[in-house]
Amino acid sequence: MTTSIKIEGLSKRYRLGLTHAGSIRELVNQFSRRLVPRRSGSHQQDVAEPSQTTKSDSFWALKDVEFSIQQGESVGIIGRNGAGKSTLLKILSRITSPTTGRVELVGRVASLLEVGTGFHPELTGRENLYLNGTILGMTRAEVNRQFDAIVDFAGVEKFIDTPVKRYSSGMKVRLGFAVAAHLEPEILIVDEVLAVGDMDFQRKCLGKMDDVAKSGRTIMFVSHNMAAVSQLCHTGVVLNQGMTDGVMPISQAIDVYMKQAPGTSRDGLFIADSSQDAPGAITRIRIRQEGNETGTLRHNEDFEIVYTTRLASSAPDLRLSTAICDRLQQKIFTAVTEIKHSKRQNEIELTLQVRGRFLMPGRYSLIAGLLDPRMQLVDWHRFVCPFQIENVGDDPLLSGGGDLGVVFGEHQWLTN
Numbered sequence: 001m002t003t004s005i006k007i008e009g010l011s012k013r014y015r016l017g018l019t020h021a022g023s024i025r026e027l028v029n030q031f032s033r034r035l036v037p038r039r040s041g042s043h044q045q046d047v048a049e050p051s052q053t054t055k056s057d058s059f060w061a062l063k064d065v066e067f068s069i070q071q072g073e074s075v076g077i078i079g080r081n082g083a084g085k086s087t088l089l090k091i092l093s094r095i096t097s098p099t100t101g102r103v104e105l106v107g108r109v110a111s112l113l114e115v116g117t118g119f120h121p122e123l124t125g126r127e128n129l130y131l132n133g134t135i136l137g138m139t140r141a142e143v144n145r146q147f148d149a150i151v152d153f154a155g156v157e158k159f160i161d162t163p164v165k166r167y168s169s170g171m172k173v174r175l176g177f178a179v180a181a182h183l184e185p186e187i188l189i190v191d192e193v194l195a196v197g198d199m200d201f202q203r204k205c206l207g208k209m210d211d212v213a214k215s216g217r218t219i220m221f222v223s224h225n226m227a228a229v230s231q232l233c234h235t236g237v238v239l240n241q242g243m244t245d246g247v248m249p250i251s252q253a254i255d256v257y258m259k260q261a262p263g264t265s266r267d268g269l270f271i272a273d274s275s276q277d278a279p280g281a282i283t284r285i286r287i288r289q290e291g292n293e294t295g296t297l298r299h300n301e302d303f304e305i306v307y308t309t310r311l312a313s314s315a316p317d318l319r320l321s322t323a324i325c326d327r328l329q330q331k332i333f334t335a336v337t338e339i340k341h342s343k344r345q346n347e348i349e350l351t352l353q354v355r356g357r358f359l360m361p362g363r364y365s366l367i368a369g370l371l372d373p374r375m376q377l378v379d380w381h382r383f384v385c386p387f388q389i390e391n392v393g394d395d396p397l398l399s400g401g402g403d404l405g406v407v408f409g410e411h412q413w414l415t416n
Contacts, residue, residue: 006104076237084242089222110187119175282370327364365383
Protein backbone atom coordinates (compact mmCIF):
# COMPACT_ATOMS: atom_id res chain seq x y z
CA MET A 1 0.00 0.00 0.00
CA THR A 2 1.24 3.50 -0.87
CA THR A 3 2.48 5.70 1.97
CA SER A 4 0.58 9.00 1.96
CA ILE A 5 2.34 10.82 4.83
CA LYS A 6 5.79 10.01 6.20
CA ILE A 7 7.24 11.92 9.15
CA GLU A 8 10.81 11.39 10.36
CA GLY A 9 12.45 13.02 13.39
CA LEU A 10 10.06 15.98 13.29
CA SER A 11 10.71 18.69 15.90
CA LYS A 12 9.56 22.28 16.26
CA ARG A 13 11.07 24.79 18.68
CA TYR A 14 9.64 28.17 19.63
CA ARG A 15 11.30 30.97 21.56
CA LEU A 16 9.40 32.20 24.58
CA GLY A 17 9.28 35.83 25.68
CA LEU A 18 11.61 38.70 24.80
CA THR A 19 15.37 38.30 24.78
CA HIS A 20 15.75 41.42 26.96
CA ALA A 21 13.37 43.78 28.71
CA GLY A 22 14.65 46.75 26.69
CA SER A 23 15.24 44.99 23.38
CA ILE A 24 12.25 46.44 21.54
CA ARG A 25 13.16 49.96 22.62
CA GLU A 26 16.74 49.34 21.55
CA LEU A 27 15.66 48.08 18.14
CA VAL A 28 13.55 51.22 17.64
CA ASN A 29 16.48 53.42 18.66
CA GLN A 30 18.83 51.62 16.29
CA PHE A 31 16.35 51.96 13.43
CA SER A 32 15.90 55.69 14.16
CA ARG A 33 19.64 56.31 14.14
CA ARG A 34 19.90 54.71 10.71
CA LEU A 35 17.32 57.16 9.37
CA VAL A 36 19.33 60.23 10.50
CA PRO A 37 21.81 61.19 7.70
CA ARG A 38 25.40 61.78 8.68
CA ARG A 39 26.79 65.30 8.17
CA SER A 40 28.99 65.63 5.11
CA GLY A 41 32.68 65.61 6.00
CA SER A 42 32.04 64.78 9.59
CA HIS A 43 34.56 62.54 11.27
CA GLN A 44 32.15 61.63 14.06
CA GLN A 45 31.84 57.90 14.52
CA ASP A 46 28.89 55.97 15.82
CA VAL A 47 29.37 55.14 19.45
CA ALA A 48 29.00 51.44 19.99
CA GLU A 49 26.41 50.56 22.54
CA PRO A 50 27.54 48.23 25.27
CA SER A 51 26.66 44.70 24.35
CA GLN A 52 23.68 43.23 26.15
CA THR A 53 23.80 39.68 27.21
CA THR A 54 20.60 38.02 26.09
CA LYS A 55 18.82 35.11 27.55
CA SER A 56 15.98 33.26 25.86
CA ASP A 57 13.90 30.25 26.73
CA SER A 58 12.97 27.61 24.20
CA PHE A 59 9.83 25.52 24.04
CA TRP A 60 9.66 22.34 21.99
CA ALA A 61 6.11 22.05 20.65
CA LEU A 62 7.11 18.82 18.88
CA LYS A 63 10.03 16.54 19.70
CA ASP A 64 11.27 13.68 17.49
CA VAL A 65 7.84 12.77 16.09
CA GLU A 66 7.88 9.81 13.72
CA PHE A 67 5.07 7.90 12.04
CA SER A 68 3.73 6.94 8.62
CA ILE A 69 0.16 6.99 7.30
CA GLN A 70 -0.95 4.82 4.42
CA GLN A 71 -3.10 6.09 1.58
CA GLY A 72 -6.81 5.85 2.35
CA GLU A 73 -6.40 5.83 6.15
CA SER A 74 -8.51 7.99 8.45
CA VAL A 75 -6.31 8.99 11.38
CA GLY A 76 -7.42 10.80 14.51
CA ILE A 77 -4.84 13.18 16.02
CA ILE A 78 -5.72 13.48 19.69
CA GLY A 79 -4.16 14.99 22.79
CA ARG A 80 -4.82 17.57 25.43
CA ASN A 81 -4.49 21.31 24.92
CA GLY A 82 -0.85 22.23 24.30
CA ALA A 83 0.12 18.71 23.23
CA GLY A 84 1.36 19.89 19.80
CA LYS A 85 -1.59 18.99 17.56
CA SER A 86 -1.98 22.38 15.91
CA THR A 87 1.78 22.71 15.36
CA LEU A 88 1.86 19.32 13.64
CA LEU A 89 -1.01 20.26 11.34
CA LYS A 90 0.54 23.62 10.47
CA ILE A 91 3.75 21.87 9.43
CA LEU A 92 1.82 19.35 7.34
CA SER A 93 -0.15 22.19 5.76
CA ARG A 94 3.11 24.07 4.98
CA ILE A 95 2.04 27.03 7.11
CA THR A 96 5.18 26.76 9.24
CA SER A 97 8.44 24.89 8.82
CA PRO A 98 9.96 22.37 11.23
CA THR A 99 13.10 23.05 13.24
CA THR A 100 14.45 19.57 12.46
CA GLY A 101 13.19 16.50 10.66
CA ARG A 102 11.40 15.94 7.40
CA VAL A 103 7.87 15.39 6.09
CA GLU A 104 6.91 13.60 2.87
CA LEU A 105 3.41 14.19 1.49
CA VAL A 106 2.16 12.32 -1.56
CA GLY A 107 -0.53 14.22 -3.43
CA ARG A 108 -2.50 17.41 -3.08
CA VAL A 109 -3.22 18.63 0.49
CA ALA A 110 -6.32 20.53 1.57
CA SER A 111 -6.49 21.78 5.15
CA LEU A 112 -9.06 23.51 7.31
CA LEU A 113 -7.27 24.62 10.47
CA GLU A 114 -9.05 27.84 11.43
CA VAL A 115 -12.35 29.50 10.60
CA GLY A 116 -12.02 31.15 7.19
CA THR A 117 -8.45 29.94 6.58
CA GLY A 118 -7.32 31.19 3.17
CA PHE A 119 -10.32 33.44 2.62
CA HIS A 120 -9.82 37.04 1.53
CA PRO A 121 -12.37 39.12 3.48
CA GLU A 122 -12.95 41.61 0.66
CA LEU A 123 -13.72 38.94 -1.92
CA THR A 124 -17.12 37.30 -2.28
CA GLY A 125 -17.82 33.70 -1.45
CA ARG A 126 -17.81 32.86 -5.16
CA GLU A 127 -14.44 34.55 -5.71
CA ASN A 128 -12.94 32.87 -2.64
CA LEU A 129 -14.21 29.52 -3.84
CA TYR A 130 -12.33 29.86 -7.12
CA LEU A 131 -9.30 31.31 -5.34
CA ASN A 132 -9.10 28.36 -2.95
CA GLY A 133 -9.55 25.93 -5.81
CA THR A 134 -6.65 27.52 -7.65
CA ILE A 135 -4.45 27.40 -4.55
CA LEU A 136 -5.23 23.69 -4.27
CA GLY A 137 -4.10 23.21 -7.87
CA MET A 138 -7.53 22.78 -9.44
CA THR A 139 -8.34 24.02 -12.93
CA ARG A 140 -11.28 26.35 -13.49
CA ALA A 141 -13.13 23.50 -15.21
CA GLU A 142 -12.70 21.28 -12.15
CA VAL A 143 -14.00 24.02 -9.85
CA ASN A 144 -16.95 24.62 -12.18
CA ARG A 145 -17.85 20.94 -12.04
CA GLN A 146 -18.00 20.98 -8.21
CA PHE A 147 -19.31 24.52 -7.75
CA ASP A 148 -23.01 23.72 -7.25
CA ALA A 149 -22.27 20.83 -4.88
CA ILE A 150 -19.98 23.03 -2.76
CA VAL A 151 -22.47 25.87 -2.47
CA ASP A 152 -25.34 23.48 -1.70
CA PHE A 153 -23.33 21.65 0.97
CA ALA A 154 -22.29 24.94 2.63
CA GLY A 155 -25.84 26.30 2.52
CA VAL A 156 -24.72 29.78 1.44
CA GLU A 157 -26.61 30.10 -1.84
CA LYS A 158 -28.12 33.47 -0.89
CA PHE A 159 -24.77 34.87 0.17
CA ILE A 160 -22.40 33.44 -2.43
CA ASP A 161 -21.90 36.90 -4.01
CA THR A 162 -21.53 38.68 -0.64
CA PRO A 163 -18.04 39.61 0.64
CA VAL A 164 -16.79 37.01 3.10
CA LYS A 165 -16.09 39.71 5.72
CA ARG A 166 -19.87 39.84 6.26
CA TYR A 167 -20.14 36.08 6.86
CA SER A 168 -20.69 34.71 10.34
CA SER A 169 -18.05 32.34 11.72
CA GLY A 170 -20.42 29.44 11.04
CA MET A 171 -20.88 30.45 7.40
CA LYS A 172 -17.11 30.76 6.94
CA VAL A 173 -16.40 27.33 8.32
CA ARG A 174 -19.22 25.76 6.28
CA LEU A 175 -17.87 27.21 3.05
CA GLY A 176 -14.27 26.48 3.98
CA PHE A 177 -15.00 22.84 4.75
CA ALA A 178 -17.13 22.43 1.64
CA VAL A 179 -14.32 23.75 -0.58
CA ALA A 180 -11.66 21.60 1.10
CA ALA A 181 -13.73 18.40 0.95
CA HIS A 182 -15.22 18.72 -2.54
CA LEU A 183 -12.10 19.70 -4.48
CA GLU A 184 -10.84 16.12 -4.20
CA PRO A 185 -7.47 16.45 -2.42
CA GLU A 186 -5.44 13.32 -1.83
CA ILE A 187 -4.90 14.40 1.80
CA LEU A 188 -7.59 16.21 3.81
CA ILE A 189 -6.57 17.81 7.14
CA VAL A 190 -9.37 19.00 9.41
CA ASP A 191 -8.87 20.63 12.81
CA GLU A 192 -11.41 21.18 15.60
CA VAL A 193 -13.07 23.95 13.56
CA LEU A 194 -16.10 21.71 13.05
CA ALA A 195 -17.11 22.62 16.61
CA VAL A 196 -18.15 26.02 15.22
CA GLY A 197 -20.98 24.52 13.16
CA ASP A 198 -24.34 23.33 14.46
CA MET A 199 -25.18 19.67 15.05
CA ASP A 200 -26.72 19.13 11.61
CA PHE A 201 -23.67 20.55 9.87
CA GLN A 202 -21.31 18.48 12.03
CA ARG A 203 -23.18 15.33 10.99
CA LYS A 204 -22.93 16.40 7.33
CA CYS A 205 -19.19 16.96 7.75
CA LEU A 206 -18.61 13.57 9.34
CA GLY A 207 -20.63 11.95 6.57
CA LYS A 208 -18.63 13.77 3.91
CA MET A 209 -15.29 12.85 5.52
CA ASP A 210 -16.46 9.24 5.64
CA ASP A 211 -17.17 9.43 1.90
CA VAL A 212 -13.73 10.96 1.31
CA ALA A 213 -12.09 8.14 3.25
CA LYS A 214 -14.04 5.45 1.38
CA SER A 215 -12.87 6.95 -1.90
CA GLY A 216 -9.28 6.04 -1.00
CA ARG A 217 -8.07 9.44 0.14
CA THR A 218 -6.27 10.16 3.43
CA ILE A 219 -7.84 12.09 6.32
CA MET A 220 -6.18 13.57 9.39
CA PHE A 221 -8.85 14.63 11.87
CA VAL A 222 -8.16 16.57 15.08
CA SER A 223 -10.92 16.70 17.68
CA HIS A 224 -11.56 16.49 21.41
CA ASN A 225 -14.84 14.72 20.63
CA MET A 226 -13.89 11.09 21.09
CA ALA A 227 -17.25 9.88 19.77
CA ALA A 228 -16.62 11.66 16.45
CA VAL A 229 -13.03 10.41 16.30
CA SER A 230 -14.13 6.84 17.03
CA GLN A 231 -16.86 7.03 14.39
CA LEU A 232 -14.63 8.35 11.62
CA CYS A 233 -11.12 7.03 12.30
CA HIS A 234 -9.67 3.54 12.39
CA THR A 235 -6.25 4.55 13.70
CA GLY A 236 -5.01 7.34 15.95
CA VAL A 237 -1.92 9.29 16.97
CA VAL A 238 -1.77 10.52 20.57
CA LEU A 239 0.38 13.56 21.25
CA ASN A 240 1.60 14.30 24.76
CA GLN A 241 3.96 17.23 25.36
CA GLY A 242 5.03 17.16 21.73
CA MET A 243 5.87 13.44 21.62
CA THR A 244 4.05 10.35 20.39
CA ASP A 245 4.35 6.59 20.25
CA GLY A 246 3.15 6.59 16.65
CA VAL A 247 0.06 5.20 14.95
CA MET A 248 -2.10 2.74 16.87
CA PRO A 249 -5.67 1.37 16.66
CA ILE A 250 -8.15 4.11 17.53
CA SER A 251 -9.55 2.24 20.55
CA GLN A 252 -6.04 1.98 22.00
CA ALA A 253 -5.34 5.64 21.20
CA ILE A 254 -8.49 6.76 23.02
CA ASP A 255 -7.52 4.72 26.08
CA VAL A 256 -4.03 6.29 26.10
CA TYR A 257 -5.55 9.76 25.76
CA MET A 258 -8.01 9.16 28.58
CA LYS A 259 -5.13 8.38 30.94
CA GLN A 260 -3.56 11.81 30.31
CA ALA A 261 -5.49 13.40 33.17
CA PRO A 262 -4.30 16.53 35.01
CA GLY A 263 -3.21 16.28 38.63
CA THR A 264 -2.34 12.84 40.00
CA SER A 265 -4.67 10.37 38.37
CA ARG A 266 -4.58 6.62 38.03
CA ASP A 267 -7.25 3.96 37.88
CA GLY A 268 -9.63 4.49 40.77
CA LEU A 269 -7.88 7.58 42.21
CA PHE A 270 -7.62 11.29 41.45
CA ILE A 271 -5.71 13.87 43.52
CA ALA A 272 -6.23 17.45 42.33
CA ASP A 273 -3.75 20.30 42.17
CA SER A 274 -6.13 22.94 43.51
CA SER A 275 -5.71 26.57 44.58
CA GLN A 276 -5.78 27.37 48.27
CA ASP A 277 -7.51 30.68 47.49
CA ALA A 278 -10.59 29.14 45.89
CA PRO A 279 -13.83 29.18 47.92
CA GLY A 280 -14.12 25.45 47.33
CA ALA A 281 -12.24 22.63 45.64
CA ILE A 282 -12.44 18.91 44.98
CA THR A 283 -9.17 17.59 46.36
CA ARG A 284 -9.55 13.84 45.95
CA ILE A 285 -11.76 11.24 44.28
CA ARG A 286 -11.59 7.56 45.19
CA ILE A 287 -13.49 4.49 44.00
CA ARG A 288 -14.25 1.67 46.42
CA GLN A 289 -15.82 -1.75 46.18
CA GLU A 290 -16.44 -3.82 49.30
CA GLY A 291 -14.44 -1.25 51.29
CA ASN A 292 -11.33 -1.53 49.11
CA GLU A 293 -10.00 1.27 46.91
CA THR A 294 -9.68 -0.05 43.38
CA GLY A 295 -9.86 0.91 39.73
CA THR A 296 -11.14 -2.48 38.56
CA LEU A 297 -14.74 -3.26 39.50
CA ARG A 298 -16.95 -6.32 39.18
CA HIS A 299 -19.98 -5.49 37.08
CA ASN A 300 -22.52 -7.28 39.30
CA GLU A 301 -21.57 -5.65 42.63
CA ASP A 302 -22.26 -2.21 44.12
CA PHE A 303 -19.46 0.34 44.32
CA GLU A 304 -18.88 3.80 45.79
CA ILE A 305 -17.31 6.99 44.50
CA VAL A 306 -15.95 9.10 47.36
CA TYR A 307 -15.40 12.83 46.81
CA THR A 308 -13.27 14.86 49.23
CA THR A 309 -13.99 18.59 49.10
CA ARG A 310 -12.27 21.51 50.79
CA LEU A 311 -14.36 24.60 51.53
CA ALA A 312 -13.27 28.00 52.77
CA SER A 313 -14.89 29.12 56.03
CA SER A 314 -16.55 32.03 54.22
CA ALA A 315 -17.72 29.95 51.26
CA PRO A 316 -21.46 29.75 50.52
CA ASP A 317 -23.24 26.42 50.35
CA LEU A 318 -22.01 24.77 47.17
CA ARG A 319 -23.28 21.92 45.02
CA LEU A 320 -21.27 18.93 43.87
CA SER A 321 -22.12 17.85 40.34
CA THR A 322 -20.62 14.67 38.91
CA ALA A 323 -21.08 12.57 35.80
CA ILE A 324 -19.95 9.10 34.77
CA CYS A 325 -18.65 9.09 31.19
CA ASP A 326 -17.98 6.23 28.80
CA ARG A 327 -14.69 5.66 27.01
CA LEU A 328 -15.72 8.14 24.31
CA GLN A 329 -16.25 10.86 26.93
CA GLN A 330 -20.04 10.81 26.51
CA LYS A 331 -22.00 11.42 29.70
CA ILE A 332 -24.03 8.44 30.88
CA PHE A 333 -25.33 9.55 34.24
CA THR A 334 -25.28 12.79 36.24
CA ALA A 335 -25.84 13.30 39.95
CA VAL A 336 -25.98 16.55 41.96
CA THR A 337 -26.04 17.15 45.71
CA GLU A 338 -25.80 20.15 48.03
CA ILE A 339 -22.83 20.50 50.36
CA LYS A 340 -23.70 21.81 53.80
CA HIS A 341 -20.82 22.99 55.96
CA SER A 342 -20.09 25.05 59.02
CA LYS A 343 -17.17 27.32 59.90
CA ARG A 344 -15.75 24.53 62.07
CA GLN A 345 -15.58 22.11 59.15
CA ASN A 346 -13.69 22.81 55.94
CA GLU A 347 -13.11 19.28 54.59
CA ILE A 348 -16.18 17.24 53.72
CA GLU A 349 -16.51 13.79 52.17
CA LEU A 350 -19.48 12.84 50.03
CA THR A 351 -20.14 9.34 48.76
CA LEU A 352 -22.07 8.42 45.63
CA GLN A 353 -23.35 4.85 45.77
CA VAL A 354 -23.76 3.03 42.44
CA ARG A 355 -25.60 -0.25 42.22
CA GLY A 356 -24.19 -3.34 40.56
CA ARG A 357 -25.44 -4.26 37.09
CA PHE A 358 -25.77 -0.59 36.22
CA LEU A 359 -22.71 -0.21 33.96
CA MET A 360 -21.77 -2.65 31.23
CA PRO A 361 -18.19 -3.95 31.20
CA GLY A 362 -15.92 -1.26 29.76
CA ARG A 363 -13.78 1.72 30.61
CA TYR A 364 -15.18 4.85 32.25
CA SER A 365 -14.11 8.19 33.75
CA LEU A 366 -15.63 11.02 35.79
CA ILE A 367 -16.46 14.69 35.42
CA ALA A 368 -16.76 16.48 38.76
CA GLY A 369 -17.36 20.11 39.62
CA LEU A 370 -18.42 22.49 42.37
CA LEU A 371 -21.15 25.06 41.64
CA ASP A 372 -21.98 28.19 43.63
CA PRO A 373 -25.60 29.33 44.32
CA ARG A 374 -25.62 31.15 40.95
CA MET A 375 -24.67 27.86 39.23
CA GLN A 376 -21.22 29.22 38.36
CA LEU A 377 -18.31 26.77 38.34
CA VAL A 378 -15.97 27.09 41.33
CA ASP A 379 -13.87 24.01 40.56
CA TRP A 380 -13.99 21.55 37.66
CA HIS A 381 -12.22 18.35 36.61
CA ARG A 382 -12.95 16.50 33.38
CA PHE A 383 -12.42 12.83 32.54
CA VAL A 384 -10.47 11.98 35.67
CA CYS A 385 -10.29 8.94 37.97
CA PRO A 386 -10.58 6.33 35.18
CA PHE A 387 -11.91 2.92 36.14
CA GLN A 388 -12.71 -0.42 34.53
CA ILE A 389 -15.88 -2.49 34.84
CA GLU A 390 -15.13 -6.18 34.27
CA ASN A 391 -17.43 -9.07 33.44
CA VAL A 392 -17.73 -11.55 36.26
CA GLY A 393 -19.47 -14.93 36.16
CA ASP A 394 -21.71 -16.39 33.48
CA ASP A 395 -24.09 -13.53 32.80
CA PRO A 396 -26.10 -14.69 29.72
CA LEU A 397 -26.42 -11.10 28.46
CA LEU A 398 -22.65 -10.72 28.23
CA SER A 399 -21.75 -14.17 26.90
CA GLY A 400 -22.35 -13.23 23.26
CA GLY A 401 -19.76 -10.41 23.21
CA GLY A 402 -19.99 -7.46 20.86
CA ASP A 403 -21.08 -3.91 21.59
CA LEU A 404 -23.90 -4.07 24.12
CA GLY A 405 -24.01 -0.40 25.10
CA VAL A 406 -22.98 1.12 28.41
CA VAL A 407 -25.87 0.49 30.84
CA PHE A 408 -27.89 -2.59 31.66
CA GLY A 409 -31.14 -0.73 32.35
CA GLU A 410 -33.82 -2.14 34.64
CA HIS A 411 -36.45 -4.03 32.64
CA GLN A 412 -38.63 -7.10 32.59
CA TRP A 413 -40.13 -9.34 29.92
CA LEU A 414 -43.83 -10.21 29.83
CA THR A 415 -45.41 -13.04 27.91
CA ASN A 416 -48.75 -12.04 26.40
